[in-house]
Amino acid sequence: xxxxxxxxxxxxxxxxxxxxxxxxxxxxxxxxxxxxxxxxxxxxxxxxxxxxxxxxxxxxxxxxxxxxxxxxxxxxxxxxxxxxxxxxxxxxxxxxxxxxxxxxxxxxxxxxxxxxxxxxxxxxxxxxxxxxxxxxxxxxxxxxxxxxxxxxxxxxxxxxxxxxxx
Numbered sequence: 245x246x247x248x249x250x251x252x253x254x255x256x257x258x259x260x261x262x263x264x265x266x267x268x269x270x271x272x273x274x275x276x277x278x279x280x281x282x283x284x285x286x287x288x289x290x291x292x293x294x295x296x297x298x299x300x301x302x303x304x305x306x307x308x309x310x311x312x313x314x315x316x317x318x319x320x321x322x323x324x325x326x327x328x329x330x331x332x333x334x335x336x337x338x339x340x341x342x343x344x345x346x347x348x349x350x351x352x353x354x355x356x357x358x359x360x361x362x363x364x365x366x367x368x369x370x371x372x373x374x375x376x377x378x379x380x381x382x383x384x385x386x387x388x389x390x391x392x393x394x395x396x397x398x399x400x401x402x403x404x405x406x407x408x409x410x
Contacts (some may be wrong), residue, residue: 313359327371345398357382
């Protein structure tokens with residue numbers, strides 16, 4: 245598990261380093277016909293599009309307060325970064341997964357997970373991501389990140405997860 249995390253951190257570091265390295269390159273123009281120039285994408289724009297694996301790693305989960313589905317202030321910053329990734333990588337579609345902690349009935353948690361997924365989708369739409377690229381699903385309490393029964397675990401499990409699909 246730790247080796248996987250170290251490997252993923254290494255891949256993320258290389259990707260970020262590449263983005264920084266290429267961001268300093270000047271934009272190039274190509275001469276198409278007499279006296280006219282056509283814009284060519286700069287290296288920074290090329291580097292902005294990520295592989296599905298790198299984009300999946302870059303998309304971050306958001307967390308929710310107990311029994312809530314509204315997007316909090318911390319989550320808004322994450323959602324903005326996620327939207328930027330999706331806007332730069334328009335070939336990626338996503339599934340927005342809604343998750344809950346173990347408290348509450350299964351039926352209640354399935355409905356709450358769906359509300360969380362829908363709120364996250366609406367927020368991304370408001371940030372410019374095409375709604376047709378997104379589907380939602382609720383897993384309720386069925387797929388916890390942390391299976392312990394304490395507040396720390398419950399806080400981790402109250403989330404929306406963004407899964408890239410091809």
